Amino acid sequence: MLGSVHDADDALQDTLLRAWRGAAGLRDASSARPWLFSIATNVCLTELERRSKRVLPHDFGPASAGNMPPGAPQIESTWIEPYPTQGMGITPSDVNPEASYELREGLELALVAALQHLAATQRAMLILREVIGFSASEVATMLQTSVPSVNSGLQRARAAVRERVGPRTQQQALRSLGDDDLHRIVNRYVEAWEGNDVDAFTSLLVEDATFAMPPLATWYAPRAAIATWARAFPLSGAWRWKTVLTEANAQPALGFYSWDERAQAYLPFALNVLSLRHGLVSDVTAFIVRAIDAPEPEAYQRFPEQPLDARQVNMTFERFGLPDCVSPSAENRSSVLHYRRPSRSES
Numbered sequence: 001m002l003g004s005v006h007d008a009d010d011a012l013q014d015t016l017l018r019a020w021r022g023a024a025g026l027r028d029a030s031s032a033r034p035w036l037f038s039i040a041t042n043v044c045l046t047e048l049e050r051r052s053k054r055v056l057p058h059d060f061g062p063a064s065a066g067n068m069p070p071g072a073p074q075i076e077s078t079w080i081e082p083y084p085t086q087g088m089g090i091t092p093s094d095v096n097p098e099a100s101y102e103l104r105e106g107l108e109l110a111l112v113a114a115l116q117h118l119a120a121t122q123r124a125m126l127i128l129r130e131v132i133g134f135s136a137s138e139v140a141t142m143l144q145t146s147v148p149s150v151n152s153g154l155q156r157a158r159a160a161v162r163e164r165v166g167p168r169t170q171q172q173a174l175r176s177l178g179d180d181d182l183h184r185i186v187n188r189y190v191e192a193w194e195g196n197d198v199d200a201f202t203s204l205l206v207e208d209a210t211f212a213m214p215p216l217a218t219w220y221a222p223r224a225a226i227a228t229w230a231r232a233f234p235l236s237g238a239w240r241w242k243t244v245l246t247e248a249n250a251q252p253a254l255g256f257y258s259w260d261e262r263a264q265a266y267l268p269f270a271l272n273v274l275s276l277r278h279g280l281v282s283d284v285t286a287f288i289v290r291a292i293d294a295p296e297p298e299a300y301q302r303f304p305e306q307p308l309d310a311r312q313v314n315m316t317f318e319r320f321g322l323p324d325c326v327s328p329s330a331e332n333r334s335s336v337l338h339y340r341r342p343s344r345s346e347s
Helices: 005-025 029-049 097-107 109-115 120-131 136-143 147-165 170-177 179-194 198-202 223-232 297-305 310-318
Strands: 205-212 241-248 251-260 265-277 280-288
Touching (some): 005 029, 029 120, 029 136, 109 120, 109 147, 120 136, 120 147, 136 147, 170 251, 170 265, 179 198, 179 241, 179 251, 179 280, 198 223, 265 310
Antiparallel strands (some): 241 251, 251 265, 265 280
16 A cells, blocks of 8 residues: 555554554454454545655656666655565465465565556555455445545556556566576576676666666666666676575565675665566566765665665665675575465366
């Protein structure tokens, strides 16, 4: 609903407090689940009334030419934040495969970004009905509206999301690709970055690929522009990279670390969430965890040299179980991932 791990944590605390205060009035234990979701939804709706929506750089402005350096960052409250898939506790052993599939789809970065463009009530309808699985009647009761109103809102919400997300989800793309090919692509991506090999990196991208880097509003597209930018900045050879594999928003992700001479170690730089299409990388969203208080925009042309932002490191790297540094001798490490999605009809 909120597009932010930090905001969601606050909303959860508010939800639990309200539930504790109202628990004495809950007469039927079987109604506890929709009752709790109703409280949580209304907490989120209240929060959304008082703040602007969160977005990704793609929705903030047009793509930049590859020879344009990154500009100054925007304040962090502008941006959607990545979410650790393991935080949802979604595994085939916990829920049935169909429900697991739906929940993983509901976490995808593109879907979360698309939801931010919906009216708050439509957002709630879509999540409650199609991600969590409540009936239209239950959703109507939670939102204190009618079933026809829910169905009408859902129809508009589905159309808006489909227009932004496209016909195929990341879960479908990952299942059709298979574990072996996915690991091959990710390994080649890692090798390209750790070797500062622009050609190898861009050979893994679709023609209309995008590369975004919140909190920078600057983003690059298509592949040719990304290649020009990468050659001039992150893969120029000025920095050395190490990566650690993880998963974010139910998609493959990489914790990127840049070499720090003073620390004699690789320190956290960004969490890169990868989206794939037709066996190639279609979108990269790199959530940077360095400080954004440098007054001159030119400082962000050398962003890996900015100090760590302790809060952002905690909200991303620590929350994802990523190490606080990587030694020079470390090999690319892999967290325990479950890329093989629960089976669903491929028709």
